[in-house]
Amino acid sequence: MTGTEQGSTIGDWIAATNTHDAATYLAFFTEDAVLDDPSVGEVFDGRARINDYFQSYFVNYNTRTRLLSIEPRAAHLHVEVEFTGDFAEGRIGGTFDITMTADRKIQHVRADLLR
Template sequence: MPNTNQTSTAQTALVDAWITATNTHDVDQYLAFFADDAVLDDPSVGEAFTGKPGIARYFQSYFDGYNTQTRLVSTEARENSLHVEVDFTGDFPGGRTGGTFDITFAGQKLARVQADLL
């Protein structure tokens, strides 16, 4: 069984690859990182998106739709999750904002993402 440090390192690498996929604006590549029954909850848009079809709608509306690019700022391992801070740039009012993701995992897949803007 891997120790916590090994697990958080693997999770950070997974999140880094997920962000790289996000920036390609390829919905299939983005969705490949999620468990089939994953939930992405983003209070800033007032909705939780369930399953890959719901998460695809979120991605197409808020990442592809605004030509959003995401930059990883920092990660912090927490009990059973990873806290991620990011910067977003894109074609939205102000052109730049910060955000966070609190991510829980199911193996090598994202099971739940709690998103928020800073």
């Protein structure tokens, strides 16, 4: 899989995130994916728990995500984004370090906020 293919998948995933449609969002993850977000102090194992994260921090806060950059690194993609929504800051930067499978499914995400 090329960096261009991975970047395209990440762009599609961000677009899916902004629809707030859980089925579309979750389709990008493997069944056993892990999402680790130190900014909320939790690790979310599997699609059901990742859905809890999505509902809590994206749907419930009407969060919109704008893709700023994608940088291929040794074993993952480093993605910088900007979040806007109905949360205290109103606008805040964030990062995702994403590991994908050969068939372009998200296996692991480390998400964090830039404060």
